Amino acid sequence: MRKSALGISAILGVALLFEPWWRRWRAERRLKELLEEHVGAEGRVVITGADRGIGKELARLLRHSRVSLLLGCLSTSAAEAGSDAKTAISNLELLDFDSVQRFAEEAHEFLREGKPGLRMLVNNAGYKERHEGDRTKYGTGRTWQINFLGPFLLTEFLARRRERDEVQYPASVINVASGHESESNLNKVLLDSLEAGVEATGHDYADSKRALLLWTSVRSQSLALKGELYAHAVSPGKVDTRFGCDEVPDLLWFLSKPVRMCLFRTTAEGALSIAAAGLRQHATSKFGQYFRGEELVEDLVVWRMPEKRLSVQLVRWAARASALEPRSGGRPLDIGGRSLSVSDLLVEQGEEDRWSSAERRWSSVSNLSRQVSEEILILPARISGIRWLAIRLRERLLRWLPF
Ligand SMILES: NC(=O)c1ccc[n+]([C@@H]2O[C@H](COP(=O)([O-])OP(=O)(O)OC[C@H]3O[C@@H](n4cnc5c(N)ncnc54)[C@H](OP(=O)(O)O)[C@@H]3O)[C@@H](O)[C@H]2O)c1
Numbered sequence: 001m002r003k004s005a006l007g008i009s010a011i012l013g014v015a016l017l018f019e020p021w022w023r024r025w026r027a028e029r030r031l032k033e034l035l036e037e038h039v040g041a042e043g044r045v046v047i048t049g050a051d052r053g054i055g056k057e058l059a060r061l062l063r064h065s066r067v068s069l070l071l072g073c074l075s076t077s078a079a080e081a082g083s084d085a086k087t088a089i090s091n092l093e094l095l096d097f098d099s100v101q102r103f104a105e106e107a108h109e110f111l112r113e114g115k116p117g118l119r120m121l122v123n124n125a126g127y128k129e130r131h132e133g134d135r136t137k138y139g140t141g142r143t144w145q146i147n148f149l150g151p152f153l154l155t156e157f158l159a160r161r162r163e164r165d166e167v168q169y170p171a172s173v174i175n176v177a178s179g180h181e182s183e184s185n186l187n188k189v190l191l192d193s194l195e196a197g198v199e200a201t202g203h204d205y206a207d208s209k210r211a212l213l214l215w216t217s218v219r220s221q222s223l224a225l226k227g228e229l230y231a232h233a234v235s236p237g238k239v240d241t242r243f244g245c246d247e248v249p250d251l252l253w254f255l256s257k258p259v260r261m262c263l264f265r266t267t268a269e270g271a272l273s274i275a276a277a278g279l280r281q282h283a284t285s286k287f288g289q290y291f292r293g294e295e296l297v298e299d300l301v302v303w304r305m306p307e308k309r310l311s312v313q314l315v316r317w318a319a320r321a322s323a324l325e326p327r328s329g330g331r332p333l334d335i336g337g338r339s340l341s342v343s344d345l346l347v348e349q350g351e352e353d354r355w356s357s358a359e360r361r362w363s364s365v366s367n368l369s370r371q372v373s374e375e376i377l378i379l380p381a382r383i384s385g386i387r388w389l390a391i392r393l394r395e396r397l398l399r400w401l402p403f
Contacts (some may be wrong), residue, residue: 020261027268028061034279035065040117043067045278046107048092048154049125051075053241054176057267058122058274063087067118070110072103072125094125094150095136097322104157111158112167119171120278121158121229123151123212126176128205128244138321139197147208151175152215152315153322159227160328170284173223173231174277175212179292181235184210188310195317205244211314213290217304218311220288230287233300234277237293238263239270269293 035043043066049055050071059069063084072092090106093099111119127146136145155173162171184206213233220231240260245253273293277283290298298304304311319325 020266024266024268027266027272031061031268031272031275031279032065034276035062035067038118038279038281038283039066040115041066042115043118043120044070044111044114045118045120045122046070046072046110047122047124048072048094048103048151049074053243054236054239054267054270054274055122055124058124058271059087061268061271062275068110068114070107072107074125092125094146095142097138097150097153097327100150100153100322101157101327104154104161107154108158108161108165111171112162112165112169116169118278119169119284120275121155121171121173122176122274122278123155123173124176124274125150126178126243130244130247140194140321141204143204144194144208144211147205148211148215149318149322151212152318153324153327155223155229155231156219156319156324157328159223159229162227162229167228170228170230172278172283173229174274175216175231175233176274177212177233177235177290178205178209179235179237180206181210181213182206186210186214186310188313191310191313191317211318213300214304214307214311214314215318216288216290217300218308218315220301224287228284230284232277232283232288233290234274235290235292235297236270236273237265239267240264241267241270 043062045062045067047055047059047069050059050069051073055071059071062069063086067086069087071087071089073089074091074093076089076091088110090103091099092103107121111121125146127143129141129143134142136142138145138149140149155175183203185203186207190207216231216233223229223231242248242253273291276294277289277291282289288299288301289296290300290303
């Protein structure tokens with residue numbers, strides 16, 4: 001009896017140890033399948049923040065396919081390690097709008113050339129400030145600038161260049177968001193204080209990631225129609241990278257590896273969820289979709305409609321703060337060919353509050369509890385590697401769970 005208990009524990013222990021590698025292998029295999037299906041004659045992908053973490057892993061996995069890469073990195077030397085002839089590395093400092101504009105020009109040339117096939121821009125670079133630090137030279141906080149204003153300028157500027165040059169290949173834009181956006185308190189008052197330069201939201205990371213979604217919701221139609229840029233957003237889940245943990249001592253980081261491996265997704269899984277959003281049949285025919293992993297969780301254009309007033313104010317602020325118009329020849333922003341105006345705002349403030357925050361947060365809480373319940377219940381099947389059993393259980397649970 002004791003012996004068999006020991007045997008079972010040993011098997012479970014070994015299975016637990018190998019489970020992250022198994023997940024990693026599965027993610028790599030799935031990405032290969034998607035690439036086979038969707039790359040076409042020649043793929044071209046631009047990734048920001050590819051010198052470590054999820055961006056670096058995504059670049060590594062894409063290198064094995066018919067995809068050429070343009071990597072925008074703060075530290076080009078770190079990104080150069082392991083690069084090859086199909087990879088161009090360019091300096092990109094999201095804290096500097098001139099650098100963003102230069103990179104957008106490069107990205108434009110890169111995406112419009114080559115044979116037909118996959119074209120994708122991944123706004124991956126991100127930052128999470130632990131304590132309120134210095135302002136950038138433009139007067140905003142670093143987190144806001146790196147997570148929202150930089151990607152905003154890069155994408156909007158690129159769309160204008162593409163429209164002017166009448167590009168022939170449509171491209172997708174994948175904005176890397178975060179599940180933390182549901183903790184955001186971003187509202188008109190906060191946005192007013194951001195505009196006035198009195199920034200003290202206390203939730204800069206969550207707020208800036210929510211801003212990414214609101215911008216996508218309100219601008220994706222215009223970006224698609226005018227610039228052939230189909231913007232989507234993805235939340236990669238909790239991934240085992242050093243993101244936001246730079247202050248953790250190296251030794252502690254090293255020692256916590258086994259726990260992190262069990263609790264968090266591997267970088268390959270994170271990279272897969274980001275790439276999958278652009279490697280779909282409708283990646284360049286639909287716009288404004290929000291994915292968690294490979295699952296579509298929201299149509300941002302519809303779901304965030306009640307927040308349109310806030311989104312429009314946000315976009316106007318971002319355009320002013322990044323000097324988008326002067327940089328792109330003084331052309332105003334528009335939605336579907338019409339200028340943004342107050343008459344575009346169909347919702348009242350009360351309606352916005354009632355819907356946007358409560359509804360979205362509830363859906364995010366119930367999604368999370370649903371995911372956790374599912375994961376716990378199917379863990380034995382996942383560990384033992386019995387895939388069909390895990391799938392069956394998941395199907396059953398989906399019918400069962402009350403939320
Ligand atoms: N890890 C997670 O659990 C998780 C969860 C949800 C969402 N995300 C999102 O996923 C994305 C990638 O995260 P990660 O986990 O891979 O983080 P990471 O390992 O910290 O990588 C972040 C990347 O962004 C780059 N970056 C930071 N500041 C920059 C700047 N001023 N200009 C240009 N590049 C800059 C970094 O470059 P340096 O290395 O040179 O600083 C790095 O390459 C982020 O947008 C993050 O918000 C991550």
